[in-house]
Structures are given as C-alpha cells and as structure tokens.
Amino acid sequence: MLIHPEQPACVLVEQFDLTAEAVHPLIRGVETKLLSVLRWAREYLCRPHPDLGRKGPVCPFAQASLDRGMFYLAVHRGETVEPGTLDQLMLTYRDWFRELPPTGGPAAQFKTILLTLPDVPPERANAIVDQTQERLKPRYVPEGLMVGEFHSGPPDKAGLWNDDFRPLYSPVPLLAIRHMVSSDFPFLADDRDSVATYLRLFGANTPPALRARVGAAAREFGLSVPGPPPVNPRTPVPQLADQQGATS
Template sequence: MIKHPHDDSLVLFDPDDLERDPAPHPLVGEHRADLRTVVAWARAYLCRPHPDLGRIGPVCPYAQASLDRGAFRLTVQEGGGHTVESLSALLAPYRDWFLDLAPRRSPGAQSATVLVLLPGMRDAREVIDAAQARLKDAYVGHGLMIGEFHDGPPDKAGLWNPGFRPLRSPVPMLAIRHMVPTDLPFLLSEETHLAAYRDLFGEQVPGHLRNLVAKP
C-alpha cells in the first residue's frame, strides 16, 4: 500500500494487499470484491489474446509485465454523483503523483499502471468518457495516457479490428500509464497531442505507423 505524501485521501494498493486479512485500509475492506474482480479481469483479459483483437499477442502488451514487476496499482474513488467537472478534479492529482512514483526514465517505468476504480458510476458511463476527454490534454502534455474503461463499452474501436471494442471492463475506471510509441493513433486528432508525442519520441515512430505522421 502506498499513501500520497501530502493527501491522506489518496492511497494505492497492489494485488497482494487485496488478500490481506484484516484489510490494510478501509477502501479494501469495503471494495475488496470489485478490486479482486479487476485484478482477475486484467489477468484473464488484458494479459491474454482475444479472437477479435485482429493481431497476435495479448490485448494489452504491458499488463503482464506490470503485474509481474509489482507496478500494477489500484485504488477506489467512491460515490456515483459526479459531474464531468468534479470527476476531472478528482483525477487531476493522480497525474503528478504517478510521475513521482514512476519517473519516465526510471527502471521499469513503462510497466507502471494505476487503475482508479469508480464502482459508484456504473450508470454514469457518459460522465467517465467526458472526464477522460477533458483530462487527456493535461495528461498527454506530461507524457501520460489516461483511458476510460467500463461495460458500455466505450465506443473506441480496436486498432486492428474496427469492430472490436477493447475497453470493456467489469468495473468502471480510469487507467493511467506512460505514453509509448505505439500510442500514436490515439493522439492524431489534436495537434497538441501529436506535438507532445514528437517531443517524447522524435523520429522513433514504429515502422507500421510512420505513414500516419509522414510530412507531405
């Protein structure tokens, strides 16, 4: 368990914390079932191939390493009455905390993941989607990605199969990780996002994506 150095309301758990008895924190005691469900989903879905994915390999190329290296962290934000504004404000502190916990150039930083579970928002998927869109600018500008997951599922197609919706999860959440070179297709719609990508990776664009940024 990791506590935020300046905000007692922010705490992160790893999968081992979910098996401790008594619970190491009231959030684990109250939301243990949802937290365990998400870890099981990550192992059974994110870390494995899927017939509709459209490519070989696991759904998420980084989830298994995150779990193996102890860099897979979870928390819970309670309540279901959030607006886009209040949810965005709630998630804003995680950006800088993530960067403090896993600086980009630190060993294994690419495996770092924080999942912020929102169990009270099962019927507010539109708010989660809109908050993610609002937060994305600030996160991308710091070299991070923030993604929305829920059982809607989010209406974002897979890169290799436009009929696949890969962001389905059993508990609504927002997920934070470092930007990687293969994120380019998710950043093309905004010039500021593309500029942030170029600042990080320069000409290190994966070969199969170079046509997306080719200059006329």
C-alpha cells in the first residue's frame, strides 16, 4: 500500500493489501468488492470481447499494468459524496499520479489509478461518476491525462469500433486516471481545447485510421495539424504506443 506523502487519508491499494491478515481501516469491509475490481480487470479488460469490433483485449494496457504492479486502487468510503469533495480528491490523485514512478518513458503509459466508490448505491453512484468525469475532463486533458467513468450502468458511451457496444462497464463504480494515448482522439473530438491538446501531443504521429478525423476536427476549430517529424536515416523511427484504443 502506498500512502500519500502529505495526505495520509489518500492511499493506493495493491492486490496483496486485500488479502493481508491486518487490512487497512479504509478498505475493511469492502475487500470483496475491491477484489472484484481486480477480477474484472483480468477477466474483462484483459480479454477480447465479441462486441468490441476489433481484435485484442478490451484495454490494450491493462495486462501490462497489472503485470508491472502499476494498477492501483484508491477508495472513497461512504454512501454519499459531495461533488466538491470528490473533485478535490480526484485532483489530489491526479497530482499524485504524475509523481508516481515512472514519470516518463514508454513504461509510464501503463500507470493507472482507479478511484472506487464501493459504498455508494448504484442508483446514485452511476450519475455521480458520469457527472464527475464531465466536470473534471477539462482539468485532466490539458496535462495529457484522461479521466474515465466506469459503472454498472454502463455509461452510455459507445466503443470506438462498434457503436452498439458500451464498454465502460465495471462491477464497482469508479473513476480511472491514466495517460492519454494517440488513439484517444474520438474521446476528445468535440471540444476545441481538447483537440488542441491532442494535436500538441500526437498531431505529428496520429494513427493512420484517425488522420482524416483529426484533420477534419482541426479544420473545424481553426487549428493546424503538425507535419511529420523529420526522419534521420540513422535514427530508428519511434513506434506509436497504441493503435487500438484504450478501454474501448
């Protein structure tokens, strides 16, 4: 278990913390629910799905995140949560996420924090998760980060490869923090500032399948698409981290 250096009430739970003889007070009584999140990650995120619309697992990064010990669970207890309290908590975990090693390089893309709400009843939790994601997205995207919503609804957002698939299901309501990847553009295409951030980070290395859509959005918002970087024949061309889409 990792404890925030300045806010000891904020902790990151790892798998062995859930089966220890003496569990942390924050997770006492919800160990089964948190274990179900890990099981969901392995049995759903890490596997193909017949409705996904492409080959490969639902989330291309989940298995590597689990294998590398970079798949962290955070927990907020209580049957109710005020929007301001949850927003501040998510921003605390956002800032902590940036400081967790590795802070750079290809391995950093495998970090993820899932803030779970194990006590909030689904009839309230689903709306809380969706509304929090919508409020906080503008405070994550400019920093190259994504905040994702998952619950048993599931959220009414289609997969990237099948409009009839709703991939953001989870057994426990949660909000996910991860790095943005080049295939995230469809999640960002309807907002000028988000498109500008995407172009800054990935514009010169947009996946081929998304180039037309990125170009159209850039023209719509009056933005320029960076040209491809010059290729030094002595330097290997870097490979894109992901061409499939994160969690969809």
